[in-house]
Amino acid sequence: MAGSRKIVSARELDLLRRRVTRAGKRIDLTAKEFALLELLLRRRGEVLPRSLIASQVWDMNFDSDTNVIEVAVRRLRAKIDDGFEPKLIRTVRGMGYVLEEQEDE
Amino acid sequence: MRPVRRKSLTFRLTVLFAAASTVVLLVLGLIVAESVEHHFEEQDMEALTGKLELIRHALAKVHSSKDLAAIPQQMDDSLIGHHGLVVAVKGPDGRTLFATEDAPFPQRLLDRVKTPEAERPYVWQVDDQLSFRGIVAEAPTGVQAWPPAVVAVATDISHHRSFMDSFMKTLWLVVIGGTLATGLLGWFAARRGLAPLREMKRRATEVSAQRLDQRLPVDAVPVELAELAESLNDMLARLEESFKRLSDFSSDLAHELRTPVSNLVTQTQVALSKTRSSTEYREVLESNCEEFERLSRMISDMLFLAKSENGLIVPGQESFDLADEVTALFDFYGALAEENGVTLRLEGSGLVTGDRLMLRRAIGNLLSNALRYTPVGGRIVVTVSVVRDSADADTIHLAVENTGEPIPPEHLSRLFDRFYRVDASRRHSGDGAGLGLAITRSILRSHGGDIEGRTGEGSNIFEMWIPTLIVTPRSTD
Numbered sequence: 001m002a003g004s005r006k007i008v009s010a011r012e013l014d015l016l017r018r019r020v021t022r023a024g025k026r027i028d029l030t031a032k033e034f035a036l037l038e039l040l041l042r043r044r045g046e047v048l049p050r051s052l053i054a055s056q057v058w059d060m061n062f063d064s065d066t067n068v069i070e071v072a073v074r075r076l077r078a079k080i081d082d083g084f085e086p087k088l089i090r091t092v093r094g095m096g097y098v099l100e101e102q103e104d105e
Numbered sequence: 106m107r108p109v110r111r112k113s114l115t116f117r118l119t120v121l122f123a124a125a126s127t128v129v130l131l132v133l134g135l136i137v138a139e140s141v142e143h144h145f146e147e148q149d150m151e152a153l154t155g156k157l158e159l160i161r162h163a164l165a166k167v168h169s170s171k172d173l174a175a176i177p178q179q180m181d182d183s184l185i186g187h188h189g190l191v192v193a194v195k196g197p198d199g200r201t202l203f204a205t206e207d208a209p210f211p212q213r214l215l216d217r218v219k220t221p222e223a224e225r226p227y228v229w230q231v232d233d234q235l236s237f238r239g240i241v242a243e244a245p246t247g248v249q250a251w252p253p254a255v256v257a258v259a260t261d262i263s264h265h266r267s268f269m270d271s272f273m274k275t276l277w278l279v280v281i282g283g284t285l286a287t288g289l290l291g292w293f294a295a296r297r298g299l300a301p302l303r304e305m306k307r308r309a310t311e312v313s314a315q316r317l318d319q320r321l322p323v324d325a326v327p328v329e330l331a332e333l334a335e336s337l338n339d340m341l342a343r344l345e346e347s348f349k350r351l352s353d354f355s356s357d358l359a360h361e362l363r364t365p366v367s368n369l370v371t372q373t374q375v376a377l378s379k380t381r382s383s384t385e386y387r388e389v390l391e392s393n394c395e396e397f398e399r400l401s402r403m404i405s406d407m408l409f410l411a412k413s414e415n416g417l418i419v420p421g422q423e424s425f426d427l428a429d430e431v432t433a434l435f436d437f438y439g440a441l442a443e444e445n446g447v448t449l450r451l452e453g454s455g456l457v458t459g460d461r462l463m464l465r466r467a468i469g470n471l472l473s474n475a476l477r478y479t480p481v482g483g484r485i486v487v488t489v490s491v492v493r494d495s496a497d498a499d500t501i502h503l504a505v506e507n508t509g510e511p512i513p514p515e516h517l518s519r520l521f522d523r524f525y526r527v528d529a530s531r532r533h534s535g536d537g538a539g540l541g542l543a544i545t546r547s548i549l550r551s552h553g554g555d556i557e558g559r560t561g562e563g564s565n566i567f568e569m570w571i572p573t574l575i576v577t578p579r580s581t582d
Contacts, residue, residue: 032436058437062466063402065541066473071441094394 022084032057033076040089040099049096073097114302115295122291127284134276141272145265149238150226152190156258159183160194161244164254168247177203189261191237194244197251210257214241218255228262236266301326305334317345350414357524358407365396406540410523413547420460420551427489427503428454430465438472446481447507453489455501458573459552467548468503470541471567475507478565483508497575500554504568511560520558521546545569 018034020027029037035057040048050069054060057072073089081087090098160180167173173196180203184192193210196202214227218241226238239259246254305321312319320341321334376389412418428451435442435449442449457464468487475485485507492500512520519525523543542556549556554571 032440054437059433060437060465060469061462062469063405064437064469064473065402066438066441066476068438068441068473071444075440093388093391094398 020080022080027079029076029079032072033079036072036076037080040097044099047092047095047098053096114299115292118295118298119288119292122294123284123288126287127280130280130283134280138269138272138276142269145262145269146226146238149260149262149265150240153226153238153240153258153260156187156190156192157240157242157256160192160256160258161242164194164244164246164256166247173197173202173246191239191259191261193257195255197246197248197254202254209235209237210239210241210259214239214257214259215255217241218243234263236262238262301330305330305337309337312341314348317341317348354411354523361403361524362400365400369393369396403540406544407523410540410543410547413544413551416551418463418547418551420463420548422458423461424456424458425461426454427457427464427468427501430461430468431487431489431503434465434469434472437469438476442476442485445476445479446483447476447479448484450484450486451489452486455489455491455499455503456573456575457501457571459571460548463548464552464571467545467569468505470545471505471569474541475505475565475567478509479507480509494572498572499575500570500572502568502570504566506561506564506566508564511563512558512565514560517558517560521556 191205193204194202209231217223228238237259241257243253244256320338323334431451488504490502521542524539526539552571556569558567
């Protein structure tokens with residue numbers, strides 16, 4: 001599973017130019033999508049609650065009762081997971097989201 | 106030490122009534138006594154000066170020792186019928202020329218003859234019973250070489266004295282009687298006059314936590330008390346309001362907690378009723394976790410509201426542009442709005458002094474509320490404007506207008522009450538506990554501002570305002 005290893009490595013994430021490639025394909029992300037992905041990557045394997053994501057990515061330090069984060073994650077997924085295997089971002093019900101640490105096999 | 110006793114109003118009024126009437130009676134009595142006395146004195150003086158003139162006239166006609174010797178006889182004749190009148194005449198040789206019997210002129214009166222006081226009446230007593238008022242004067246004789254004779258006349262004023270004595274006695278009796286009578290009448294008057302106060306007291310004792318709706322009768326009490334009754338009624342109204350809020354608060358809380366907790370219990374019990382696969386357990390735990398999260402959010406929101414209503418939340422004082430906050434929030438809600446097919450627009454800007462995080466939360470709640478009720482294809486417009494109140498004070502207005510079905514007016518004012526929902530049965534899964542707008546309002550109130558909702562043409566507008574001091578804007582580069 002070389003492809004998945006590549007995207008979770010920082011080499012595929014061009015922080016300066018905010019560019020992401022997966023399986024050699026260029027993916028265009030908005031600034032906030034990029035920030036979200038960066039957060040998930042930096043803390044991969046860790047389940048991040050919605051409130052933490054809201055505060056780290058958008059600087060919103062209050063609990064919003066809307067599904068803003070769900071929408072944002074869904075959009076990010078559509079770009080980096082749709083059409084690729086395995087899926088990277090996993091929803092942990094009742095807790096939040098996690099970018100799975102991929103095992104070398 | 107004895108505790109200081111507070112005197113009753115009735116007692117005070119009684120004492121004041123009595124004191125006032127005593128003073129008036131006393132002053133009146135003393136004035137009357139004084140004028141009676143004065144009148145007596147005038148009467149006496151008239152008689153005395155008349156008699157004095159008569160004697161002087163007689164002495165002036167004396168031209169020889171023979172004439173002088175005839176004077177006593179003349180005196181006797183002219184004094185016939187003048188009861189109570191005493192006269193003494195000292196001849197030029199200094200010896201008593203004539204004196205009525207028992208003419209008890211004191212030496213002090215006779216000594217006054219050469220002083221300016223001679224013509225003024227002098228009062229003295231004899232044997233503690235008889236009182237006299239007398240004057241003394243020099244009377245030159247017709248013989249130039251002789252020194253003038255000295256004439257003293259006086260009248261018995263014992264009857265005046267006894268009249269004045271009994272008058273004063275009566276006066277004192279009247280004053281004492283009057284004081285007692287007005288005291289008693291004053292007491293009755295005060296009790297009658299204060300009857301409305303006792304009625305108010307009686308009504309006030311009826312007020313209790315269960316009967317906070319009791320009010321004092323404003324129309325039935327005298328004008329002076331009406332204001333007091335009104336302020337007491339206002340106080341009662343405020344108390345009733347806060348009491349109601351408090352009891353609503355706890356009943357709301359209980360009510361809002363009951364359903365989710367009983368759901369949790371049921372769900373957990375069902376899961377435990379038989380052995381299940383680990384996937385099934387996991388599902389139950391996940392679902393419970395979501396519910397717990399919702400509950401915990403609601404509890405912390407309630408805590409925030411409770412603190413804020415008790416004035417425990419002190420907003421920071423930072424100066425920033427509200428439009429920047431709206432832009433950040435648009436960034437946050439942008440994706441959601443896009444999914445819902447709602448466009449977001451910002452107009453205007455305005456510097457505000459306040460707590461950035463709290464105000465961001467306040468506006469955020471308004472936006473998420475607007476997003477929830479804006480139909481697909483709708484629009485949310487946020488307008489920031491500044492109204493100059495005075496040289497150094499502005500009011501920042503921020504209006505969130507969203508297209509959608511206008512909220513019925515009966516709900517508009519209550520939207521900011523906690524747990525209030527326009528449609529009680531409508532509860533989207535994404536909905537909060539109905540505390541968002543209540544939190545927004547409490548944040549604004551802690552900033553000295555407020556919020557109100559109104560309806561426009563096919564839209565709803567929530568307008569908040571915050572009074573703010575003008576800060577000189579930093580120069581932009």
